[in-house]
Amino acid sequence: MGSRASRLLREEEIEEIKKETGFSHSQITRLYSRFTSLDKGENGTLSREDFQRIPELAINPLGDRIINAFFPEGYFVLVIFREDQVNFRGFMRTLAHFRPIEDNEKNKNPATEPLNSRTNKLLFAFRLYDLDRDDKISRDELLQVLRMMVGVNISDEQLGSIADRTIQEADTNGDSCISFNEFIKVLEKVDVEQKMSIRFLH
Amino acid sequence: MPSRTVSHGASGRLRGLFLVMVLVFLEGSVFTVAVASSDQHSPITAHSGSHKATDHGSHNNTGKAFPVLDLNYENVRVPFEISLWVLLASLMKLGFHLVPHLSNIVPESCLLIVVGLLVGGIIRGTGETVPPVLDSKLFFYILLPPIILDAGYFLPIRPFMENLGTILIFAVVGTLWNAFFVGGLLYGVCQIGTESSSILSRIGLLQCLLFGSIISAVDPVAVLAVFEEIHINELLHILVFGESLLNDAVTVVLYHLFEEFSGIGSVTLLKGFLGVISFFVVALGGVLVGVLYGILAAFTSRFTSHTRVIEPLFVFLYSYMAYLSAEIFHLSGIMALIACGAVMRPYVEANISHKSHTTIKYFLKMWSSVSETLIFIFLGVATVAGPHDWNWTFVTVTVILCLVARVIGVVGLTFIINKFRIVKLTTKDQFIIAYGGLRGAIAFSLGFLLNKEHFPEREIFLTAIITVIFFTVFVQGMTIKPLVELLAVKKKQEAKRSINEEIHTQFLDHLLTGIEDICGHYGHHHWKDKLNRFNKKYVKKCLIAGERSKEPQLIAFYHKMEMKQAIQLVESGGGIKMPSAVPSTVSMQNIQPRPSTKPAPERAIPQLSKNKEEEIRKILRTNLQRTRQRLRSYNRHTLVADPYEDGLSDLFLKKQKMFQIEKKMNTYLTVPAPPPDSPTMCRARLASDPQAYSIKPASNKVPMIQVDLASPQSPDSVNLLDEFGQPPSRPREAKKPSEEDEAKDQQRLMRCLSDPGPSADEDEDGAFLP
Numbered sequence: 001m002g003s004r005a006s007r008l009l010r011e012e013e014i015e016e017i018k019k020e021t022g023f024s025h026s027q028i029t030r031l032y033s034r035f036t037s038l039d040k041g042e043n044g045t046l047s048r049e050d051f052q053r054i055p056e057l058a059i060n061p062l063g064d065r066i067i068n069a070f071f072p073e074g075y076f077v078l079v080i081f082r083e084d085q086v087n088f089r090g091f092m093r094t095l096a097h098f099r100p101i102e103d104n105e106k107n108k109n110p111a112t113e114p115l116n117s118r119t120n121k122l123l124f125a126f127r128l129y130d131l132d133r134d135d136k137i138s139r140d141e142l143l144q145v146l147r148m149m150v151g152v153n154i155s156d157e158q159l160g161s162i163a164d165r166t167i168q169e170a171d172t173n174g175d176s177c178i179s180f181n182e183f184i185k186v187l188e189k190v191d192v193e194q195k196m197s198i199r200f201l202h
Numbered sequence: 203m204p205s206r207t208v209s210h211g212a213s214g215r216l217r218g219l220f221l222v223m224v225l226v227f228l229e230g231s232v233f234t235v236a237v238a239s240s241d242q243h244s245p246i247t248a249h250s251g252s253h254k255a256t257d258h259g260s261h262n263n264t265g266k267a268f269p270v271l272d273l274n275y276e277n278v279r280v281p282f283e284i285s286l287w288v289l290l291a292s293l294m295k296l297g298f299h300l301v302p303h304l305s306n307i308v309p310e311s312c313l314l315i316v317v318g319l320l321v322g323g324i325i326r327g328t329g330e331t332v333p334p335v336l337d338s339k340l341f342f343y344i345l346l347p348p349i350i351l352d353a354g355y356f357l358p359i360r361p362f363m364e365n366l367g368t369i370l371i372f373a374v375v376g377t378l379w380n381a382f383f384v385g386g387l388l389y390g391v392c393q394i395g396t397e398s399s400s401i402l403s404r405i406g407l408l409q410c411l412l413f414g415s416i417i418s419a420v421d422p423v424a425v426l427a428v429f430e431e432i433h434i435n436e437l438l439h440i441l442v443f444g445e446s447l448l449n450d451a452v453t454v455v456l457y458h459l460f461e462e463f464s465g466i467g468s469v470t471l472l473k474g475f476l477g478v479i480s481f482f483v484v485a486l487g488g489v490l491v492g493v494l495y496g497i498l499a500a501f502t503s504r505f506t507s508h509t510r511v512i513e514p515l516f517v518f519l520y521s522y523m524a525y526l527s528a529e530i531f532h533l534s535g536i537m538a539l540i541a542c543g544a545v546m547r548p549y550v551e552a553n554i555s556h557k558s559h560t561t562i563k564y565f566l567k568m569w570s571s572v573s574e575t576l577i578f579i580f581l582g583v584a585t586v587a588g589p590h591d592w593n594w595t596f597v598t599v600t601v602i603l604c605l606v607a608r609v610i611g612v613v614g615l616t617f618i619i620n621k622f623r624i625v626k627l628t629t630k631d632q633f634i635i636a637y638g639g640l641r642g643a644i645a646f647s648l649g650f651l652l653n654k655e656h657f658p659e660r661e662i663f664l665t666a667i668i669t670v671i672f673f674t675v676f677v678q679g680m681t682i683k684p685l686v687e688l689l690a691v692k693k694k695q696e697a698k699r700s701i702n703e704e705i706h707t708q709f710l711d712h713l714l715t716g717i718e719d720i721c722g723h724y725g726h727h728h729w730k731d732k733l734n735r736f737n738k739k740y741v742k743k744c745l746i747a748g749e750r751s752k753e754p755q756l757i758a759f760y761h762k763m764e765m766k767q768a769i770q771l772v773e774s775g776g777g778i779k780m781p782s783a784v785p786s787t788v789s790m791q792n793i794q795p796r797p798s799t800k801p802a803p804e805r806a807i808p809q810l811s812k813n814k815e816e817e818i819r820k821i822l823r824t825n826l827q828r829t830r831q832r833l834r835s836y837n838r839h840t841l842v843a844d845p846y847e848d849g850l851s852d853l854f855l856k857k858q859k860m861f862q863i864e865k866k867m868n869t870y871l872t873v874p875a876p877p878p879d880s881p882t883m884c885r886a887r888l889a890s891d892p893q894a895y896s897i898k899p900a901s902n903k904v905p906m907i908q909v910d911l912a913s914p915q916s917p918d919s920v921n922l923l924d925e926f927g928q929p930p931s932r933p934r935e936a937k938k939p940s941e942e943d944e945a946k947d948q949q950r951l952m953r954c955l956s957d958p959g960p961s962a963d964e965d966e967d968g969a970f971l972p
Contacts, residue, residue, distance in 0.1 A: 034722045056719040056728070059735075062709070066716040098717055100624045125710060149708055150754045162701065162760050170702050186702040189695055194364075194625045195710050198718055198725060 017089065021096035022114055031095065035088050045085035046070075061148040065128050070094045097124045100197035119184070121196040126183050136177035139163050287335075290321070291575035309679045311427040311578050315672070318582015326586055336577075336584040341647040342535075343526075345577050348569035349423055350536050351521050353447065354543030355566060361440045364726070368619050368627075369444035372635070376611045377418055377449040381456055383607040384600070385414025391599050405659050408464045413663050415456035416649055417604060417670055421642030422446040422536075424671075427574055428640060428679045435692040438631055442638040450536035451485035457648060458532065464656050488534035492541025495524035499542070500549035500745040507747060513558035514565060517550060549745040552758075556765075577643045584646065585668050591661035600666045601673055604641070612636040630689050637682055640674040641667075704759050772818050 014028050023031070038050050048067055057063040070086050086094075096115040113120060129137045129145055142163045150159065170178045170186045178186075275282075294317050298305050304313070325333075362369070389410035425446045429439055459477045499520035506513045521542045528538035551559060612635050620626045627635075649667045652660050686693075715727040742752075750758075 031721065037722075038720075051720065054719050056731075057716055060712055060716045060719070060731075062712045062716055066713060066720070095717070095721065098714070125706070125713065128709075128713065145709065146705070146756070149705075149712065150756055153752055154754065154757055158757065162705075162756070165760070166701050166705060169700050186700070187706055190703055190707060190710075191625065192710075195707070196714065197624045198714065198721065198723060198727075199622070199624060 013088075017092050020089075020115075021092050022099060022116065023092065023096065028092070031092065032088060035091055045087045046091065048084050062128065062145075065131075069124065069128060094124075097121055098196060098198045100199065101193050116197075118192055121192055122184055122187065123180065125196070126180050129178075136175070136179050137183070138177045139167055142166060142178070287576065287579075288572060290317075291572060291579055294579070295571070295575055305431075307680070309428050309431055309675075309683075311424065311574075312676050312679055314575055314578035315582040315585075315675065318579035318584075319586055320582070321579065322583040322586025325583075331587075334584070334587060336580040336643070336647060336650065338647045338651045341577070341580075341643065342529075345573045346423070346644070347522055347525050347535075347539060348566065348573045349426065350447070350525075350539045351518075351543055352566040352570035353422060353426065353443070354540035355517075355521075355547055355562075357540065357544050358436070358440065359544060361436055362444055363730075365437065365440060365444065368623065369441060369448060371615055371619055372441065372445040372612070373448035374452055376445065376615055377415075377420075377452040378456075379611045379614075380418030380604075380607045381411065381415040381452075383414070383610075384418055384603045385411035387603055388414065388596075388599060391595070405662075406464070408460055409657060409659065412457065412460035412464060412652075412657075413649075413666075415453060415460060416645050416663075417600065417641060417667060418607070419449050419453040419641070419645065420446040420639045421644050423574060423577055423644070424640035424642030424675055424679075425638060427578070428675070428682060429638065432683050432686050433694045434634065434686060435694055437625075438634050438638075438691070439694070441631075442635055447536060447540055448485075451481065451488060451534040453644075453648070454532070454534050455481045455484050461653075461656070484532070484534050485537060487531065488528045488537035489541045491528045491531075491533060492524050492538035492543075493545050495520045495527070495538070496542040496545030497745070499546040500553075503546075503550045503553040504745060504747040506554065510555045510558055513554045514561045517546070517562050518565070520546070549742070552746045552750045552753075581643055581646065581668075581671065584650075585672075589661050590665045590668075591659075592665055593662050596662055597666045597669045601670055604670055604674075608639045609636045612639075630691055633689070634682075634686070634691055637678055637685065640678060641671050642675070643671070646671060699759075701760060701763060704756065708756060772815075 014025060017023065017028055018025065035046070038054070039046055040050060040053070041047070048071070051057060051067040051070070052063075057066070060066070070091065071084050093115065097120060099116040101116055101118070126137070127133070129141055131141060131144075143159055146159050146163055167176055167178060170182045172182055172185070173179070291314075294314060295310070298310060298313050385407075389405070389407045392405050392410065420442070422443065425443055429442065455477065459473075459480070463473070499516055502516050502520070503513060506516070521539055524538045524542040525535045528535040554562075612632050616627050616632050616635075645667050646664070649660070649664050652663065654660055657663065711727060711731070715731040718725050718728045
């Protein structure tokens with residue numbers, strides 16, 4: 001690890017990440033070793049190819065979108081500037097959304113919600129639907145997601161009616177798009193705290 | 203006039219109640235007379251031997267007159283008595299619900315035990331010996347399987363699997379803790395607390411441990427009976443219920459172990475070790491047997507498209523065989539039954555017809571309901587029957603120890619479990635779990651099975667078991683409902699899953715699987731995803747017939763939703779409001795007959811006239827199920843060709859085509875005039891050429907806004923849609939341009955008819971989506 005000595009995680013970095021994301025020391029080190037194992041180019045950042053090398057992600061219908069979620073800028077910005085590298089900080093920041101909510105973190109000041117609060121989790125999921133970042137899931141965006149999840153055998157019309165049905169159920173203000181608030185409302189019965197959490201325990 | 207109707211209703215109910223009571227007493231007296239006379243018959247038959255048996259066939263030589271009316275009770279005695287018991291149970295169930303407010307205060311199980319006590323008392327009062335009704339064979343082979351199969355078939359798989367770890371820990375470790383705690387301390391109390399000459403001190407440690415293992419298992423029947431009335435939230439329900447199901451393996455192993463040991467009289471370490479191994483064998487073997495039979499059942503159901511009538515039979519038979527096969531090898535029959543039901547269900551439901559599904563559902567509910575009722579009544583009767591040996595110390599210590607053990611067990615285990623759970627269990631949850639640990643008839647039957655030679659204190663045990671059962675069922679059963687209210691425990695959510703939830707849940711599943719893969723963490727989602735992929739690729743192809751095997755889960759869910767909606771549409775009869783053309787407030791809610799709080803639609807909604815209802819009813823009748831009699835009768839003459847009388851199966855194959863066509867027309871909206879015989883026309887057309895179903899937007903019969911479905915719709919265009927264009931090639935159809943809703947109905951129904959199959963998931967409440 002000689003040439004990578006500079007890439008070892010320093011204590012201050014760990015502390016900063018800990019404060020920002022709420023992960024524990026051991027979790028951070030464990031994820032760092034995962035980060036470095038993914039980082040084939042050994043330059044301390046991950047590119048899209050590094051993610052795409054993960055085999056299970058290739059067969060995941062949402063694989064591309066998940067990878068996109070790691071890269072900090074907007075979709076269009078990336079295409080233009082090709083700044084598609086993510087460092088460990090960014091990696092951890094995205095993963096922090098999936099940390100289980102602990103009891104002592106609840107009821108905090110909503111203005112400074114931690115990254116893994118229910119709202120932020122839902123916002124993360126919402127952004128995966130809403131590619132153009134207009135804070136609305138339009139019928140088209142919904143159709144795209146449905147198409148990815150359902151495969152190629154189903155006809156467009158069928159998917160279209162499912163999408164319409166979905167929007168009608170959720171849409172309360174009549175703009176035939178799903179806004180973030182409507183999204184939250186629809187999922188209020190789903191146990192998001194459990195569904196969107198991964199146990200990073202040692 | 204409200205006052206009149208109220209009084210009429212009350213007197214009606216009173217009359218009904220009176221009638222039921224009279225019936226019950228009549229029948230009860232008939233029963234006791236029957237029992238009494240059967241005992242009197244036996245000595246006579248013993249005397250005359252075969253004489254009487256052949257009597258009714260042959261002429262008597264002694265010169266008696268030809269018996270015009272003869273009484274021969276012996277032949278029908280057993281079936282007659284069985285039927286009487288079942289009839290009594292069912293009438294009791296009826297009666298409880300006729301008495302107002304009673305079923306709110308007292309859970310049904312308590313009332314049934316009281317009835318059993320009464321019947322036992324009556325029988326004893328007439329001087330006869332009470333029949334040993336709760337025979338262990340009867341219980342384990344006839345009464346218990348339907349309840350467990352009902353539970354297993356309708357087990358909500360997803361919450362069960364998500365909480366499997368917690369459930370297993372409660373079931374295995376919790377039961378072990380309970381057994382050893384109760385058994386050990388009981389032994390200590392017997393030895394220390396009493397004089398050495400008392401009967402108690404002669405109870406050995408092994409006997410105490412065996413008693414502990416019998417009494418410590420939470421009983422699924424009792425839990426089901428009590429919990430289904432309190433509508434608690436899904437998590438707690440599945441935790442307690444899952445525990446009651448899975449602890450069967452532990453109980454079986456411990457029971458056999460200690461029984462063995464008491465017989466032999468010596469315990470070695472090797473035997474203890476073998477006991478642990480046998481636990482795994484029993485549990486996993488039971489599951490394996492169940493899975494095997496489940497796959498067999500699924501495979502069989504693939505070929506039943508021509509003999510729909512016996513489809514439910516396969517489900518029942520295979521499950522019962524799984525149970526019995528497991529019992530042959532002393533494996534856990536309950537776990538086999540649960541595994542069989544849970545494994546076969548998704549595949550069987552994809553293959554069988556809607557009617558078969560309904561049949562299975564209602565038969566299972568019926569049998570399990572009757573079984574449960576009978577079990578509780580028999581408990582009451584068996585209590586009266588005895589034999590009893592009341593020992594104050596033993597019984598009170600047992601009751602107290604059971605409670606204490608349960609509380610300590612739950613609290614301790616939750617403390618450990620919470621370290622691993624994402625959603626922790628709160629104190630309220632723990633309290634409900636501890637309080638919901640009811641004992642029931644399984645404990646009694648196991649005690650009944652005890653061998654008298656090895657266990658001279660069997661009667662003491664039985665008395666104690668019955669006392670504990672009574673205590674848990676009466677005291678805990680009655681108070682759990684007010685406690686749930688008091689503690690404001692989260693209740694079950696009544697609403698069904700919406701398509702939104704389904705889509706987003708699947709979305710989140712994929713998302714979490716992806717994140718887990720990125721982290722390199724092989725967790726819950728990873729394995730679930732792998733299992734789903736395996737299922738889709740290999741298993742579904744084998745076990746599901748035809749095109750259904752390739753259908754994604756989302757589409758299947760959507761079909762089911764549409765189907766339910768169509769059925770509800772028709773069953774609500776006339777007078778329902780059709781959805782308006784208001785953009786985006788048009789949703790499935792408006793179709794519900796319940797008053798909705800949505801804003802009033804801006805267009806007047808025409809009522810459903812009789813003709814359309816007939817059409818709808820006709821479609822549903824021929825394809826799905828019989829509509830209720832209270833709907834007006836249908837007109838046979840409008841039915842042209844009906845090849846799909848019993849064959850949703852054929853419809854499956856054409857479903858895709860139909861669906862494609864349907865999807866060209868947007869659903870929830872009013873449409874221009876349909877032809878009155880369009881359903882048959884649709885089918886006829888489908889049979890020939892699905893492409894004949896093209897949208898012809900430019901019709902000038904009804905003003906409408908056209909929508910090109912290929913493009914994203916503007917909000918306006920969602921309103922009106924030309925579904926049934928008026929192609930010039932259909933001149934024979936007489937149109938009524940003003941009845942737009944009829945076509946809409948039929949459209950929806952057509953779509954719903956394309957539903958491939960039912961789901962039993964959310965069938966309990968009739969409510970559709972909110």
